[in-house]
Amino acid sequence: MVGSPVDGAPVGSVPLGAVAAEPARSQPIPAELVSARASIDNLDAALVHLLAERFKITRRVGRIKAAAGLPPADPGREAEQIARLRQLAQDSDLDPELAEKFLTFIVREVVRHHERLQADDHRADWLAG
Amino acid sequence: MVGSPVDGAPVGSVPLGAVAAEPARSQPIPAELVSARASIDNLDAALVHLLAERFKITRRVGRIKAAAGLPPADPGREAEQIARLRQLAQDSDLDPELAEKFLTFIVREVVRHHERLQADDHRADWLAG
Numbered sequence: 648m649v650g651s652p653v654d655g656a657p658v659g660s661v662p663l664g665a666v667a668a669e670p671a672r673s674q675p676i677p678a679e680l681v682s683a684r685a686s687i688d689n690l691d692a693a694l695v696h697l698l699a700e701r702f703k704i705t706r707r708v709g710r711i712k713a714a715a716g717l718p719p720a721d722p723g724r725e726a727e728q729i730a731r732l733r734q735l736a737q738d739s740d741l742d743p744e745l746a747e748k749f750l751t752f753i754v755r756e757v758v759r760h761h762e763r764l765q766a767d768d769h770r771a772d773w774l775a776g
Numbered sequence: 777m778v779g780s781p782v783d784g785a786p787v788g789s790v791p792l793g794a795v796a797a798e799p800a801r802s803q804p805i806p807a808e809l810v811s812a813r814a815s816i817d818n819l820d821a822a823l824v825h826l827l828a829e830r831f832k833i834t835r836r837v838g839r840i841k842a843a844a845g846l847p848p849a850d851p852g853r854e855a856e857q858i859a860r861l862r863q864l865a866q867d868s869d870l871d872p873e874l875a876e877k878f879l880t881f882i883v884r885e886v887v888r889h890h891e892r893l894q895a896d897d898h899r900a901d902w903l904a905g
Contacts, residue, residue, distance in 0.1 A: 699870035
């Protein structure tokens with residue numbers, strides 16, 4: 648844990664939504680904003696844990712694809728995921744564009760990881776002769 | 777719901793992890809991959825719903841900030857969030873870089889939304905004379 652590069656406040660000891668650690672503000676922070684930020688922090692923790700679980704599974708997918716000789720990217724599958732997430736977003740009052748951008752971001756990171764995995768496999772093959 | 781632009785399969789009627797709707801594959805999809813994809817689809821639905829809730833709150837934050845004359849972006853707060861999410865990622869075996877990129881993506885979208893909101897407010901002020 649390092650100090651925040653922006654205001655120098657220690658980060659590791661800051662409780663959710665704390666105001667005390669933000670001394671450099673030029674304006675006081677409304678109580679309503681402090682409360683909203685605490686909720687955002689809770690949701691972000693949940694999002695990170697779901698992302699961790701998702702990437703655990705995509706690591707497995709990467710190994711399955713590499714073993715089966717399947718390409719890392721799969722445009723057909725991605726198009727289906729995008730259409731489905733756009734619909735889910737619309738149903739829950741989230742901008743469908745944002746859901747699509749989010750999935751694109753995730754898929755890009757996953758493909759990058761899969762490609763690294765397959766490159767490692769090829770290197771292992773080469774090293775094995 | 778529209779057909780997938782990639783393989784022409786209808787998207788709306790595809791159950792989670794279905795193989796039947798992916799006829800254009802050159803190779804069969806391993807059962808293990810179908811199962812992993814169903815889990816990914818479940819997690820993505822949860823992620824989208826959490827994102828919807830998060831953006832509901834940031835819309836509120838946007839209104840609070842606009843009313844208080846606070847700027848849309850808050851580098852000190854963002855540095856704290858990044859440090860915290862990197863730590864949470866590390867604790868749950870997710871690449872901390874990825875958690876940071878994820879938050880950066882979200883914050884960029886939120887700031888874009890807040891700026892639009894404040895621009896709308898200024899236009900409303902101007903229209904009101």
